[in-house]
Every structure is written in C-alpha cells, then in structure tokens.
Amino acid sequence: MATEPTLEQLSAYVDGEVDGPARSDLESHVATCSSCRERLEGIRQTVAAIRALPMEAPSRTFSIPVPQRAGAPFRWVRAAGWAGSAAAAVLVIALVGTRLLGGGPSTTASSTSSHISGGLGQGGEQAAAPAPAALDKQAYAQGGTVFSNHAAVQDRAQASRQLSVAADAGSYPTSGVMRVSVILQGSSSSAGAASQGLRLMLMQGGSGVVLADPVGASSYNGAPVFSGSYRLGDLALAQPKAGDYQLVATWVTPDGSGQVLQASITIRLTGN
Amino acid sequence: MDDRDLVGRARQGDREAFSQLIVQYQVPLYNMALRMVGSREDAADITQEAFLRGWEKIRSLRDAPFKSWLFQIAVNLCYDHFRRGRRYGVMPDEEQGGKIVGLGLAMPDPQERAEANERGRVVRESIEALDPDMRTALVLRDINGMAYQEIARIAGVPLGTVKSRIARARAQVQEHLQRNPDLFPGAARREDAHGD
Numbered sequence: 001m002a003t004e005p006t007l008e009q010l011s012a013y014v015d016g017e018v019d020g021p022a023r024s025d026l027e028s029h030v031a032t033c034s035s036c037r038e039r040l041e042g043i044r045q046t047v048a049a050i051r052a053l054p055m056e057a058p059s060r061t062f063s064i065p066v067p068q069r070a071g072a073p074f075r076w077v078r079a080a081g082w083a084g085s086a087a088a089a090v091l092v093i094a095l096v097g098t099r100l101l102g103g104g105p106s107t108t109a110s111s112t113s114s115h116i117s118g119g120l121g122q123g124g125e126q127a128a129a130p131a132p133a134a135l136d137k138q139a140y141a142q143g144g145t146v147f148s149n150h151a152a153v154q155d156r157a158q159a160s161r162q163l164s165v166a167a168d169a170g171s172y173p174t175s176g177v178m179r180v181s182v183i184l185q186g187s188s189s190s191a192g193a194a195s196q197g198l199r200l201m202l203m204q205g206g207s208g209v210v211l212a213d214p215v216g217a218s219s220y221n222g223a224p225v226f227s228g229s230y231r232l233g234d235l236a237l238a239q240p241k242a243g244d245y246q247l248v249a250t251w252v253t254p255d256g257s258g259q260v261l262q263a264s265i266t267i268r269l270t271g272n
Numbered sequence: 273m274d275d276r277d278l279v280g281r282a283r284q285g286d287r288e289a290f291s292q293l294i295v296q297y298q299v300p301l302y303n304m305a306l307r308m309v310g311s312r313e314d315a316a317d318i319t320q321e322a323f324l325r326g327w328e329k330i331r332s333l334r335d336a337p338f339k340s341w342l343f344q345i346a347v348n349l350c351y352d353h354f355r356r357g358r359r360y361g362v363m364p365d366e367e368q369g370g371k372i373v374g375l376g377l378a379m380p381d382p383q384e385r386a387e388a389n390e391r392g393r394v395v396r397e398s399i400e401a402l403d404p405d406m407r408t409a410l411v412l413r414d415i416n417g418m419a420y421q422e423i424a425r426i427a428g429v430p431l432g433t434v435k436s437r438i439a440r441a442r443a444q445v446q447e448h449l450q451r452n453p454d455l456f457p458g459a460a461r462r463e464d465a466h467g468d
Contacts, residue, residue, distance in 0.1 A: 045458030
C-alpha cells in the first residue's frame with residue numbers, strides 16, 4: 001500500500017471487513033510500518049475493552065399481549081404499559097440455579113452455580129419463582145449415566161408442569177461428548193422433542209447454536225425424558241471454543257398459550 | 273427451526289412462534305438497548321416495546337431479515353428515548369445489579385474484581401460520550417457482533433457511513449481509555465500517528 005492506511009481501513013481490517021487486494025496491501029504495509037502496527041494494536045485493545053463488557057440477562061420477562069377475546073383472529077390488544085400486563089403475560093421465563101446431586105461426577109461448584117435467575121419480576125422487582133418440585137436421583141441417573149449438572153423450572157400457572165435439563169458434567173474438553181437429558185413433566189405426549197416445542201441451545205454472549213433435537217429415551221413418572229449426545233467438536237461454535245456457555249432448554253408449552261419455560265445450566269468447555 | 277419458519281408462523285398469528293423469537297432475541301436486544309441508553313430499566317422497557325411493536329407489525333415484514341428488522345425497531349425506540357431528553361442511565365457496577373450471561377466463574381480475587389468493575393465503568397462512560405449515531409454503530413458491531421452490511425440495513429445508511437462511524441467511535445473510546453493508562457495500558461497508543 002503506497003499510502004498509509006486510514007483509520008477507517010484499519011478499523012474495518014480488525015473486523016475482517018477488508019477483502020481482496022486491499023487487504024493484502026494493508027497487511028504488506030503494516031508488516032513494514034511500526035507506527036501502523038501500533039495504531040492497529042490500539043484499535044484491537046479498544047475493541048477488546050468494549051467487548052469485555054458482560055452480556056447481561058434482563059431481570060424482566062418480555063411478552064406479547066393476549067387477544068382481547070379468545071378466538072378473535074388478529075385483533076390484538078395493546079397492554080396498558082407492559083409492566084401492567086402481568087395477567088396478560090404469555091411468556092414466562094424462569095431460570096433457576098443448578099444444584100449438584102451428591103455422588104455425581106466431580107464438577108466445581110463455581111462452574112455450575114452461576115446462572116441467569118429470576119426473570120419473573122415486574123417493574124424491576126423480582127418475584128420469587130415457585131420452587132420446582134425436587135426430583136429424586138433416579139430422574140438424573142439414566143442408563144448408567146449420572147446427570148450431575150442440572151436445573152429445573154416450574155410453570156407458575158400450572159404447578160404440575162416443570163422443565164428439567166441436565167448434563168452429565170459441568171465441564172468438558174472441546175473435543176468431548178456432552179450427554180444431555182430433558183424431562184417435560186406435565187406432558188403426557190409421546191411426540192418428538194420438536195413437536196412438543198422443546199429446543200436446546202448452547203449459548204455464549206447472547207448467541208449460540210441450536211442443538212439437534214434430543215430423542216425420546218424413557219419416561220420419569222409418566223413424563224417423557226429426552227436425551228442427546230453431542231460431539232462438542234462438531235458444533236459450529238465461535239473460536240476460541242473454550243469458555244463458559246449456557247445450555248438453554250426452552251419448552252413452548254403445548255396448550256396454545258405461547259407460554260415458554262426456559263431452564264439453563266452452565267457448561268464449561270476447556271482446551272482448544 | 274430457523275427464523276424464517278418462526279417468522280412465517282408468527283405472521284399467521286402464531287403466538288408460540290413469536291414467543292420463540294422473543295426467547296431467541298431477548299438477550300442480544302436487551303444488551304443493545306442497555307448499552308445505548310445505559311439504564312437497565314429503560315433498556316427493558318425498550319426491549320419490551322420493540323417486541324410488542326414487532327408482534328403488531330410482523331405481518332408487514334416481507335423479505336427483510338427478521339433480526340435486522342427487530343433491531344431497527346429497537347434502535348428507533350432508543351432514538352425516541354434520546355429525543356425525549358432522557359439522560360443516559362447511570363449503571364451500577366455489573367455485579368451489583370445485573371445478571372451476567374455466560375460467566376460461570378466468579379473472579380476469585382477481590383482486587384481483580386474491583387479493577388474489572390472500574391474498567392467496565394470507564395468503558396461505559398466512553399460509550400455514553402458518543403453521539404447516538406456513532407454509539408449505535410459501535411454497539412451493533414462490538415456488543416452485538418453484527419456485520420457492517422447488517423448495521424447499514426438497521427441504521428439505514430450506506431456501508432461507508434457505517435465504516436466511518438465505527439472507526440470514529442472506536443477512536444473516541446480509545447481516547448477516553450487512554451486517560452486511564454493504569455486500567456488500559458494496551459490502549460495507550462497514539463491512534464493518530466499518521467493524522468488521518
């Protein structure tokens with residue numbers, strides 16, 4: 001590059017938004033210009049500082065209003081301010097912390113105890129989520145696998161409905177296999193995971209990958225249990241893959257209300 | 273199931289499909305609004321309003337990607353927020369008020385934690401100091417990780433304008449960080465070495 005790269009060019013280069021000959025020219029110039037290398041490094045450090053701001057989970061839930069009249073197609077009423085629409089809330093997201101079952105595989109408490117929580121409050125206050133019914137060890141020990149890292153959430157509107165998600169560890173190598181188990185209590189359907197509105201995602205920083213649907217494996221007190229084994233090396237995760245993720249299970253409950261239950265656990269990936 | 277399936281169903285009035293879209297986008301949308309307006313409460317209000325308007329208008333969505341369309345609604349709400357003269361919110365330390373997504377480990381060292389909080393405070397101040405156009409471009413790029421083309425679509429400006437806004441915003445942030453060399457030793461480099 002005969003001329004010095006501009007600020008815009010260097011900034012765009014950091015973002016991978018310079019292609020072709022322009023990119024080659026810029027790289028050639030930077031390789032021989034210590035001043036430009038310094039400018040480039042300054043931009044990179046600045047971007048790193050901004051990106052170090054943590055992604056936060058909102059302390060409220062978000063909803064769309066229910067129809068004013070059941071069955072009235074496409075006539076949606078606007079809630080009088082979303083905070084006042086508690087009765088109309090159709091999206092219920094409650095994420096609860098996980099607990100470790102005694103006797104499970106060794107996982108550090110810190111890798112499984114920090115989670116999005118609450119999410120049921122109005123006006124910034126957090127209402128206590130109903131405590132999910134405790135599941136016994138049998139629920140988290142299937143086919144010889146102990147699912148030690150688990151979380152559960154209960155439907156506020158229907159206490160018998162509960163979503164539980166579990167993994168067989170809190171930490172895996174990036175080339176490892178993660179086994180996941182999900183229990184849809186309150187469902188008596190034998191339909192597949194997708195048909196029942198179940199979805200699994202591995203999230204980091206507000207984005208992530210959708211996991212292949214788990215398959216129906218067994219039942220727990222009449223509730224369907226789904227399980228899946230995921231080769232972590234095959235997932236299209238951003239590099240570097242190592243880091244902390246949230247394994248998020250969402251269940252759009254099947255009563256047509258649009259209500260969603262969501263539970264998550266922390267998954268740590270280690271290595272490259 | 274990708275956006276198109278969900279959007280298609282939502283356009284037919286399928287509430288479950290739209291609820292899944294809410295689940296999918298609530299964290300990135302809320303964090304965009306949070307960094308734009310600075311207050312958790314205002315950011316949550318904007319996020320809620322964006323979903324509400326999205327639901328009301330989704331039948332008018334044709335070929336545009338849902339994500340860009342939704343973020344455009346939220347960005348416009350942020351601008352409305354500024355036009356109403358609302359001040360940039362004062363954020364408490366992240367660990368005091370927010371629920372952090374994706375951090376499974378607490379930093380063990382109190383001093384390290386205190387320094388991280390201080391660095392966060394300075395970065396938030398530097399974002400607050402940007403004008404809304406530059407702040408939008410920076411937040412969509414460096415908080416939400418969007419491509420320039422996507423940002424151009426949301427902001428309704430040419431690609432070159434996006435490139436310029438991001439570069440200038442970063443330069444301003446860097447200048448702000450350089451005033452705190454103890455916290456940001458890496459940023460303490462002369463950006464204008466060649467006097468762009």
